[in-house]
Amino acid sequence: MSALVSPRRALMRGALTVATAAATLLVTALPEAASAHGSAADPPARAYDCLQRWSNNHQAPEMASQDPMCYQAWKADPSAMWNWNGLYREGVKGDHRAAIPDGQLCSAGRTQTGRYAALDAVGQWKATPKGRNFSVNIFDQAKHGADYVRVYITRQGFDPTKQQLGWGDLELVSQIGSTPAAKWQPADNGLSLSIDVDAGTRTGRHIVYTIWQASHMDQSYYFCSDVDFRAAA
Template sequence: MSSLAHHHRPALLRALTVAAAALVLLATALTDAAFAHGSATDPPSRNYGCWQRWGSKFQDPSMATQDPMCWQAWQADPNAMWNWNGLYREQVKGNHQAAIPDGQLCSAGRTQGGRYQALDAVGAWQAAPKSRNFAVTVFDQARHGADYIRVYVTRQGFDPTRQSLGWGNLELVSQIGNTPASQWQQGSNGVTISIPASAPGRTGRHIVYTIWQASHMDQSYYFCSDVTFS
């Protein structure tokens, strides 16, 4: 073997290793997506927002200063963003508070082996500006519809940049009952529904917490969406 070939072999092996790792990551994301279903898209859930803003440039170092909470989430587990539509738990049987401890609401009790744990991190997540009369839009990729959807908002005085989210910080502000996918707004890639809500007395930063109970089986989805109420 020539000395030139020997010199280039380590670099080639490194390149092949990186390429193989990228293919495994993509295959995992595509496989998981096949069994996933949706998210809150407006105001966006934390991982949907991170994917929407940075999915095409998730290795851009400027994210660390422009969007530091998304940066730490991408570093912790990129699959939490690629699989933005898979943040659920099964067989909760409606006992949401028993299944999900305080401080773990945004990750659905560290579901999926802790994949979404970084979404529980306390800090200044990018927040969508909203009026106190607003709506939550849920996207259902698999067209399963809902047994119910419940929308909560943090109580006035709660500071999501300094406090971890617990059930006692939330107030139910809106809900809908059984709603088949045929009654949702139809789209080429799935269906959407908007749930009107009102958060009187709220100003400043808050978390909108949405529980979507899908109709096809006992599968519960949990979304933390950061907002700023004017």
């Protein structure tokens, strides 16, 4: 299982930054983040990944050249990163395709009044190197557990740096059924769950798309994680 970077520490760093760097918008976003939900932590979902890299320096001008996709996301709505654990929809009833249009998969259909819309932007998102066999690790800050988790990967030939993601671009590669919180592993201020994945013969840049159906209510989480399959493993 891959090492899990502590989301709790990310929130602490973010809170300190907000306290000193001002931005009324960020301050108003913190209470929802503190209420706690979860995210894909490895490979990291886009909002979580941007928070990990830039929470202490999110106003740095060099982000524009070093990490342009995170830059446009921070500029569009900083609360998307502070609320990295709130990318969900309620009442979907399992009909994910009907709830989320093509081109809006990474924002969960512009959920939360469009807060995460910038995550749908096409471009050079930083990609996590992975081998053919890897694990998707979900961090559950609220200890919801899962009715199921489904992991998809884009088809070979899809170019996430140039193409908008649609349901037809994805292939289901792994899934697990009901997994109550008691079966998850303890993590820093929460729980973690690891889902084994075989990427097959895929190479190069891809998007790993994870749907986590929480157990406490009809609450569905959606995560776009950017990866680069550089070597078989």
